[in-house]
Amino acid sequence: MSAATARAHPNIALVKYWGKRDEELVLPAAGSLSLTLDAFPTTTTVRLDPAAREDSFELNGDPAAPAQTARVGRFLDHVRLRAGSAVSARVSSVNEAPTGAGLASSAAGFAALATAAASAYGLPLDSAGLSRLARRGSGSAARSIVPGLAVWHAGDDETSFAEPIAGPAMRMVIVTVDRSQKPVSSREAMRRTALTSPFHGAWAVSAESSLRAMTAACRAGDFTRVGRIAESNALRMHAVIQSADPPIRYLTARGTAVFDEVEALRREGLEAYATADAGPNVVAIVRPDDADDVAARLAGLGAVQVVGPGPGARLVSQEED
Ligand code: 2P0
Numbered sequence: 001m002s003a004a005t006a007r008a009h010p011n012i013a014l015v016k017y018w019g020k021r022d023e024e025l026v027l028p029a030a031g032s033l034s035l036t037l038d039a040f041p042t043t044t045t046v047r048l049d050p051a052a053r054e055d056s057f058e059l060n061g062d063p064a065a066p067a068q069t070a071r072v073g074r075f076l077d078h079v080r081l082r083a084g085s086a087v088s089a090r091v092s093s094v095n096e097a098p099t100g101a102g103l104a105s106s107a108a109g110f111a112a113l114a115t116a117a118a119s120a121y122g123l124p125l126d127s128a129g130l131s132r133l134a135r136r137g138s139g140s141a142a143r144s145i146v147p148g149l150a151v152w153h154a155g156d157d158e159t160s161f162a163e164p165i166a167g168p169a170m171r172m173v174i175v176t177v178d179r180s181q182k183p184v185s186s187r188e189a190m191r192r193t194a195l196t197s198p199f200h201g202a203w204a205v206s207a208e209s210s211l212r213a214m215t216a217a218c219r220a221g222d223f224t225r226v227g228r229i230a231e232s233n234a235l236r237m238h239a240v241i242q243s244a245d246p247p248i249r250y251l252t253a254r255g256t257a258v259f260d261e262v263e264a265l266r267r268e269g270l271e272a273y274a275t276a277d278a279g280p281n282v283v284a285i286v287r288p289d290d291a292d293d294v295a296a297r298l299a300g301l302g303a304v305q306v307v308g309p310g311p312g313a314r315l316v317s318q319e320e321d
Pocket of ligand 1 (some may be wrong): 012141
């Protein structure tokens with residue numbers, strides 16, 4: 001019986017992915033760029049089980065919810081189609097992200113699952129191939145295949161994968177202001193935004209131009225430009241999300257207070273920029289030497305944690321018959 005275990009980490013985007021050009025292939029409306037973190041890994045084992053009639057999925061020691069199990073099963077169907085296999089699998093996953101911090105992400109989950117499943121089903125894939133495969137599970141997972149800074153090209157099915165890009169040294173200060181479940185999933189909110197926001201087209205055009213500017217800023221090692229573009233891009237994403245009908249507001253007053261404090265820090269000469277994903281929590285982007293000072297200043301607004309660049313997805317172990 002073939003089995004493989006892989007580990008992957010979540011990522012935080014500096015240019016956000018919001019909206020799909022193709023739902024089936026998970027092709028994004030625009031490219032994006034992120035930092036894979038050195039914290040909160042997901043470790044996933046895929047064990048082929050010829051005796052099993054269907055796939056099973058256990059998360060942190062308990063059977064996962066039916067919708068999650070079905071999503072894992074659909075991903076494995078795609079792997080089996082490519083591998084020419086009809087064998088079911090037992091999947092078990094351990095996620096080390098604190099509940100509700102917004103980091104128990106599908107990015108780390110599907111990057112680990114893609115890496116483990118490719119090995120267990122005998123699909124020999126390089127990093128670009130694994131990134132394309134992970135993308136089919138969850139778009140942002142394409143980026144968690146890659147260590148550190150990753151640029152995910154919008155591309156087509158063949159060319160839409162993430163690859164590493166050099167950039168300035170940075171740390172992120174995660175400020176968790178609210179641990180409750182988000183009201184609307186990213187997938188559903190993206191769909192609603194694309195279908196109902198009058199600004200969606202402008203968002204996609206602006207995201208591509210932010211990505212070009214961000215790529216140049218990364219290559220130049222220009223922390224200030226990276227931070228400015230990231231903050232502006234994050235606020236534009238939240239603006240387009242809020243413009244959906246019915247509206248979706250992920251940022252709350254407590255998160256906005258973190259944006260305010262980050263701006264106040266800049267006025268004082270401590271350079272930090274803010275970003276936020278599809279949830280209430282905010283992340284400050286800082287130079288490594290400033291991380292502890294910024295974390296101390298933001299600690300009054302939520303639970304803070306400093307994180308840095310982390311490894312790409314990798315196999316931890318493999319077993320063959
Ligand atoms: C990002 N997010 O770039 C953006 C910013 C959330 C806000 O990628 O439908 O879970 O599985 O492809 O990858 C969240 O989207 O969506 C996301 P699917 P995914 O990080």
